[in-house]
Amino acid sequence: MKKALITGVTGQDGAYLAKFLLDRGYKVYGMTARRSTASLWRLEFLGIHEQVELIEGDMGDMSSLVRAVRVSKPDEVYNLAAQSFVGTSWKQPVTTAQVSGLGVLHMLEAIRLTDPTIRFYQASTSEMFGLVQQPIQSETTPLYPRSPYGVAKLFGHWSTVNYRESFDIFACSGILFNHESPLRGIEFVTRKVTDAVARIKCGKQKELRLGNIDARRDWGYAGDYVKAMWLMIQQDKPEDYVIATGTTTTVREMCQIAFEYAGLNMEDHLVIDPELYRPAEVDILQGNPAKARERLGWRAETPLRELIRMMVDADLQRVRAGESREIFSV
Numbered sequence: 001m002k003k004a005l006i007t008g009v010t011g012q013d014g015a016y017l018a019k020f021l022l023d024r025g026y027k028v029y030g031m032t033a034r035r036s037t038a039s040l041w042r043l044e045f046l047g048i049h050e051q052v053e054l055i056e057g058d059m060g061d062m063s064s065l066v067r068a069v070r071v072s073k074p075d076e077v078y079n080l081a082a083q084s085f086v087g088t089s090w091k092q093p094v095t096t097a098q099v100s101g102l103g104v105l106h107m108l109e110a111i112r113l114t115d116p117t118i119r120f121y122q123a124s125t126s127e128m129f130g131l132v133q134q135p136i137q138s139e140t141t142p143l144y145p146r147s148p149y150g151v152a153k154l155f156g157h158w159s160t161v162n163y164r165e166s167f168d169i170f171a172c173s174g175i176l177f178n179h180e181s182p183l184r185g186i187e188f189v190t191r192k193v194t195d196a197v198a199r200i201k202c203g204k205q206k207e208l209r210l211g212n213i214d215a216r217r218d219w220g221y222a223g224d225y226v227k228a229m230w231l232m233i234q235q236d237k238p239e240d241y242v243i244a245t246g247t248t249t250t251v252r253e254m255c256q257i258a259f260e261y262a263g264l265n266m267e268d269h270l271v272i273d274p275e276l277y278r279p280a281e282v283d284i285l286q287g288n289p290a291k292a293r294e295r296l297g298w299r300a301e302t303p304l305r306e307l308i309r310m311m312v313d314a315d316l317q318r319v320r321a322g323e324s325r326e327i328f329s330v
């Protein structure tokens with residue numbers, strides 16, 4: 001039986017990846033950082049909380065990563081843990097650098113020192129393209145991050161390349177464009193919108209305040225994207241891959257889809273709040289997933305409209321069941 005260690009197992013992707021690997025017969029270890037309140041709701045939502053073996057560890061504490069690797073003895077490590085919210089990265093730039101940047105090096109060192117035959121996946125991001133240098137971004141597009149998060153991820157990305165080239169470690173990066181789901185954190189724009197739409201529909205909220213709705217993103221479904229992570233690590237050679245849908249949509253259009261689906265008029269509820277604009281913006285992202293399609297046989301299967309519907313339905317169900325919003329925002 002193959003064994004995998006997932007850092008960030010309590011996050012959106014961690015939960016979907018754990019389910020994906022369990023369904024393929026893996027023994028799954030999940031690393032979790034100590035929190036004052038439990039953050040296992042996503043694993044519970046997918047019904048896998050009792051099947052994932054949890055190991056305590058923090059990306060800022062390399063000794064805890066060495067311990068996690070020694071205890072789990074994995075064939076594959078998926079490094080998904082991060083301070084992943086771009087907005088927060090301006091308010092906590094040092095923490096972001098330590099967790100999302102230096103943390104990657106901690107894990108690479110833990111692998112190099114413990115067992116360099118372990119295969120490693122790094123959660124890189126389209127945020128590294130930032131101020132885009134080409135209209136459609138691929139594996140060869142120059143990088144130009146626009147936030148402390150993007151800068152931290154750039155360090156993690158190049159550390160992964162460097163450990164592959166220096167120590168012959170099977171280390172690969174997935175450069176994933178935005179991907180969403182009913183398990184998305186409430187602070188990200190798609191989920192903020194679908195949660196608000198559900199609350200407005202149920203009479204529990206009147207307005208939705210957003211920042212820059214002209215920003216464009218290439219949005220896919222997280223459930224599709226975790227498969228690409230696994231496929232990358234099964235190849236003969238470690239390489240980096242762009243994972244995207246290939247289409248780009250404004251925040252305004254995405255929002256419109258959600259309101260329309262619930263039978264609401266967006267203009268009656270949307271308020272633009274300049275306070276929600278970012279110090280520097282990534283105006284547009286559009287990925288070219290050709291390499292992943294040709295080499296991995298992977299493609300995004302869920303259109304944005306279907307994804308947004310899925311998210312609105314899940315939020316309507318939560319609001320109607322009277323579930324606390326807070327438990328979904330941990």
Ligand code: NAP
Nearest residue numbers: 008010011012013033058059080081082084123125178179
């Ligand atoms: P997420 O929902 O924010 O999950 C982040 C995970 O990291 C959580 O499990 C969190 O634990 C954990 N974590 C945070 N700080 C930690 C620390 N100091 N030590 C150990 N664990 C820590 O993010 P996601 O959307 O699943 O994304 C997964 C990865 O892909 C992240 O690295 C993200 O940067 C990257 N990525 C995401 C996207 C996207 O669109 N979703 C696109 C490209 C790349 P708690 O639950 O305890 O806070």
Ligand code: F7E
Nearest residue numbers: 084086125126127177178187188189190210211212215276
């Ligand atoms: O913002 C605009 C905002 O926070 C998307 C992370 O998973 O994907 C994610 O980062 C856009 C931005 O995601 C609001 O300015 C307008 O242009 O949902 P987001 P993100 O910043 O693209 C990448 C690939 C990652 O790697 C990250 O980890 O929406 N926007 N008004 C807003 N955004 C938010 N959050 N809230 C608003 O009110």
